[in-house]
Amino acid sequence: MPARLVAAPRDTAEAAALITAARGLSVVIRGGGTKLDWGPPPRELDLIIDTRRLAGVVEHAAGDLITVVRAGTPMGDLHRLPGQQLALDAPPAATAGGTVAANASGPRRLRYGTARDLLIGITAVRPDGTVTRAGGRVVKNVAGYDLGKLYTGAFGTLGLITECVFRLHPVPGSHAFVRVSAPPGHAAKVLAGQFAASACEVNAAPGAEPELAVLLEGTAAGVRERAAAVAALLGGKVSAEAPEWWDVPPWPPGGVGLKLTGALSQVPALVATAVGAGATVRGSAGAGVLYAGLPADPATAPDGAVEAGRAVELLRAAAVRAGGHTVVLTAPAGVRETLDMWGPVPGLALMRRVKDQFDPGHRFAPGRFVGGI
Template identity: 40%
Template sequence: MATVAEILGDTLGSDGILAPDAFDLPTHLNPAAVACPATEAELAAVMACAYEHRWRVVPCGSGSKLTWGGLGHGADLILSTARLNQVIDHAVGDMTLTAQAGVQLAELAPRLAQHRQFLAVDPAYPDRATLGGIVATADTGSLRQRYGSLRDMLIGISFVRYDGQIAKAGGRVVKNVAGYDLMKLMTGSYGTLGIISQLTFRLYPVQEASKTVVVTGAADSVNALLGALRLSPLTPVAMDVLSPALAARLGYGETLTLLARFQAIAPGVDEQVDSLLAMVGTELSAHVLEGPEDGRVWTALTEALFPSAPEPEVVVAKVGLRASQAVAWLATLPPASLARFHGGSGLGTVRLPGATAAVVQNLRALAATAGGYLTLLEAPLGLKKDVDVWGYSGNALALIKALKRQFDPDSGLSPGRFVGGL
């Protein structure tokens, strides 16, 4: 019987078929091959072949987030979009970008910066993150405070269906209302509804000036300031609360810390920074970062939460709470936890060294009490087997299952990776 690689050989050629050890794959996947199509047509042909042979397919970009989500039910084929890495159109005047899913943000950013534009995301593993992977995992980051989520900036999409057919939605202009809004549906779907091949985003202008205000102090005082900041007319582009352990990692001492970043024309930034400093009471300490230090602290923050060197025994979770409850929930964490919450949305990331199933379940229960949830992103294999990765108990599961049946009736796309074992 022909192997998966042999069957796909005529479609992709030797360059497009890799051995499983070519990627740093999670051990539980154990695919027969890794396919790397170079065009959307090749991607469609691979999926048509997978549909014919009833292969289980797990899509990825560079593979940096393959450990996120549920363990799944194995894979016959890993389908990487890494060679789909072309910018199709950069409409500078319209401030939109159309690019293939495998384009890496780290390579795209300098190109956009030449025109003083940028894509308003700051994802995990920014040196490797691809546009398709960022959208598939809904990985927006701290800039969500000012620019909204990926669903707000994604205006067009092309993806390959389970049967190899190419589907499209949206377009290349911001005010496009044609067709179904499949962009929102595909965002955060973890490759369970289709394989993203091309994306169109709205872009934003690079601002003239940037400063970050660092505020440290007791939890009650930081929480009061954060509440006042949310109700104020100030417009930070990022507003994050850090756990004491994460603050210490960044050099601010082991105390609760608020980072508020302002970007605009220079006088506007100065005015907003001065307004925030005037809100800081005597019980808090504050100082301002500008120039290279302003950029370095946000880079260091991402690297602390998502280091490039793997740490197999660490648990990384995505948490969502009512924003007003984030500071109180931080107090329930084990002392060594690295945690960041976005002060406006209440979304956060928690890095727990050596956490047990009991610790995770307790933190999930506390999150539910605070009106939120806790989802495991990265964790040891044994822990993901013992604890429901998603922990979803809402009333939308029937709708989610119906969508899965419509978009992937044979459950061949990332099987078992999404909510409810889908």
């Protein structure tokens, strides 16, 4: 969806003045552009607010294990903080604000959580130009409404995030991967064994044996001992290198990408259903968050939209049985329009009321979110 205007504010005050002046215009926020193809396009678009100049680390309080960053700061910069890390496996080109807006996370969500869990403070500009702040600079903070969680995962529909306060973790001294060809149900053994794994990922594709990879982090001696124990338990091998598929989306360019969730006990059935539908599945067998990719060729075939729709409905039904849900993240043009990308969402009426309060004119990212919000 092309825009007539692009603006790149330098700070929160300039962003607030811009949004105030842009009343009446439909607005979409762009960070690193790594997830522009996620979700449906906006219904209309006048102005893109680009956060590339709204970047930089404002504060790194190492003693408090927190950092304050502007929303346009590349995640690659936050992966290189001295001695500490923001433990979100986001692409280096993704921005802090975009990662929060999409509630993105990677394999290490098992240990550290998602953006929603690591965000402890936020500054945002509402669609009427009002600057709002919530949370603070301490990990245990109970002051005021937790608006950070409201903006997290909202796809920019409630306003512009300008600053984020994140909880940090020490950089581990050592790490190791245990790899094994085994069904995803073996992840339960790792969790039951209390090995404090940072990640337990599955990779499964049609016609291939599924593989598990377990990431262990900590001191050199501790990692060595725990990795040996996990390898003995699973019959796997210890490696210093991640598998080539680690944290790589399972869908090819032009394919259909989905996010599946479910109870841990139902992950094996969910993986089996997805693979049986022709999808490649990767994700956390230890957290019940999976990503599935349907091949590009069927999606672009004459009846590709019909086939993709059937596969999505099959996986959506499987996720519901597993106690979770299915969201279509991306799909090629011609298929996207035929799919219900979000599926049924409990609480949609409440979400609409929140949107009406924050953005009465429905100007910010119109149509990008659940139910056409």
